[in-house]
Structures are given as C-alpha cells and as structure tokens.
Amino acid sequence: MSKVHLIDHPLIQHKMAIIRDVRTGPKEFRELVDETALLMAYEVTRDIALENVEIETPMGMARCQMIAGKKVGIIPILRAGLGMVNGMLELIPAAKVGHIGVYREPETLQPVEYYCKLPTDISERDLIVVDPMLATGGSAIAAIRFIKERGGRNIKLMVLIAAPEGIQAVQAAHPDVDIFTGAIDEKLDSNGYIVPGLGDAGDRLFGTK
Numbered sequence: 001m002s003k004v005h006l007i008d009h010p011l012i013q014h015k016m017a018i019i020r021d022v023r024t025g026p027k028e029f030r031e032l033v034d035e036t037a038l039l040m041a042y043e044v045t046r047d048i049a050l051e052n053v054e055i056e057t058p059m060g061m062a063r064c065q066m067i068a069g070k071k072v073g074i075i076p077i078l079r080a081g082l083g084m085v086n087g088m089l090e091l092i093p094a095a096k097v098g099h100i101g102v103y104r105e106p107e108t109l110q111p112v113e114y115y116c117k118l119p120t121d122i123s124e125r126d127l128i129v130v131d132p133m134l135a136t137g138g139s140a141i142a143a144i145r146f147i148k149e150r151g152g153r154n155i156k157l158m159v160l161i162a163a164p165e166g167i168q169a170v171q172a173a174h175p176d177v178d179i180f181t182g183a184i185d186e187k188l189d190s191n192g193y194i195v196p197g198l199g200d201a202g203d204r205l206f207g208t209k
Contacts, residue, residue, distance in 0.1 A: 002171050004162075005180045007043045012036055012182050016160065020198045026207035030083055033132065033205065036160060036182060037087035044128055044158050044180050045072070045092065071095075073125035073152075077102055077143050078115060080202040084130040084158070096125070100146055102139040104192065111142035116150075123151040132201035134162035134181065136192050137169030144174050160201075161185055163194045 015036045018024055024032070049068040054061050072095040076082050085097060101115030119125060129143055140157055147155060155177045157170060162181040165188050170179060185194050193200075203209035 001175050003178045004167055004171075004184075005043065005178065006184060007040050007180060007182050009039060009043075012039050015039075016182050019160070020196070022199070024204075026204060029204050033083040033160070033201075034087040037084035037130065037158075038090050039087075040158055040160075040180060040182060041088045041091045041128075044156055048072075048126065071121070071125045073098060073119050073122060073127045075100060075118065075127055075129045075143070075147065077129065077131040077139055080133065080205060081129075081131045083132065083201070083205040084160075088128070088130070096121075098122070098147075100129075100143045102142050104136070104138060111138040113142060113146060116146050118147065118150055118152070122147070123153060125152075125154070127152050127155045129155060129157045130159070131157075132160045132205075133194055133197070134159040134166035134170065134179070135188055135194050136163075137166035137173070140166070140170050141173040144170075144177055156180060161194055161197055163188050163197075166194075 015032050019032045050065040051068040053064050053066050055064045072092050074085055074088050074095050075098040076085050078099055078101040096119040098118035102111045102113055105112055134140055157177055158180045161183045163185055185197055187195050189195050
C-alpha cells in the first residue's frame with residue numbers, strides 16, 4: 001500500500017489558509033499556489049538519489065554530494081495543475097514537463113481524457129503528478145493509468161488538499177504511488193467537491209467564475 005505524506009510545515013499551512021479564503025483573488029491565489037508548490041516540492045524530492053563528488057573550493061578539495069543522474073518529470077493534470085508547475089521548476093529547473101488533460105463528466109463524475117503529451121524518456125524519470133485537489137480521485141487515477149500505459153514507472157502524486165475518499169481510491173487503484181498533500185479535509189459533498197476545501201481551483205486560478 002502506498003504512503004500518504006501530510007506536509008504540515010508552518011509556512012505551507014499559513015499559505016494554505018490564505019489560499020482557502022474566499023476573499024483571495026485570482027492574482028494572489030496564483031502566487032500562493034506557486035509558492036506552496038515550491039515548498040511542497042522540497043519534501044516530495046527528499047528521497048532523490050545522490051552521488052559523491054569532489055569539488056574544488058578556493059581553500060582545497062571538498063567531498064560533496066550532488067543529485068545523481070536520475071531525471072525528474074512534472075506532469076500537471078490540466079487545467080488546475082498548471083498553477084503548480086512554475087513553483088516546482090524554480091526548485092527543479094532541469095525537469096521536463098508533460099501534460100494530461102482530464103475532466104470530470106458532470107453527471108457520473110468519471111474522468112474523460114482529452115489530451116496527453118508526455119516526455120519521450122518517461123520511463124527513465126522520477127515522475128511527479130500535480131493537481132491542487134484530490135477529490136473523488138477519478139482524475140488522478142486516470143492520469144496515473146495513462147502515464148503507466150506509456151511507460152512511466154516511478155510516480156508520486158502531489159496535491160494541495162485531499163479528501164479521504166480520494167486518498168482511498170488512489171491507494172486502491174495505484175498502491176505503488178505515494179501521495180503528498182498539504183491538507184486532508186473532512187469529506188466530499190454531493191457534487192464531488194472537497195469540504196471545506198477551497199472551491200474550484202481552476203476557476204480561482206484563472207478567474208473564470
């Protein structure tokens with residue numbers, strides 16, 4: 001069974017409170033999601049492989065460690081996942097970015113794929129799938145399945161807020177994928193939204209509501 005990592009650093013919790021606030025406008029919302037994604041990426045990459053190197057300093061040689069050859073891929077679930085990409089690239093500028101477009105069918109809440117473009121060397125990369133919300137889990141489950149079908153193997157899921165139902169669904173469908181979240185909320189409502197959540201992340205990011 002996969003592990004669930006609750007990233008409860010004080011800076012993340014502070015920013016999450018402002019992100020949730022109904023009074024936070026699109027500009028500030030985007031900036032905070034970007035900053036929170038950067039902070040979360042620090043934890044998500046904590047187990048990245050290192051290798052020993054020798055570095056010449058002005059005072060002599062030093063034995064140091066640097067990130068090994070393993071490459072990283074960031075895969076946002078469109079459209080809301082786009083808001084988390086730039087923050088992660090600040091920390092991991094060499095990462096390649098793929099895109100998966102999945103929407104929830106309004107009546108069944110089931111995922112439908114409409115776009116998928118991934119790095120050609122996906123099998124060689126540590127992959128981080130990003131989406132602000134893990135609600136029913138349908139979109140994340142489908143996105144991870146699409147990645148696996150195209151050769152992806154080492155996959156993590158990073159979200160700002162998760163519902164217990166979504167966590168359970170992802171763990172059941174993909175027990176090899178660890179989940180990193182900034183908060184675990186109470187439940188889903190009848191429309192499949194997280195309560196208390198933050199509303200529709202895509203609408204709040206792009207001002208479309």
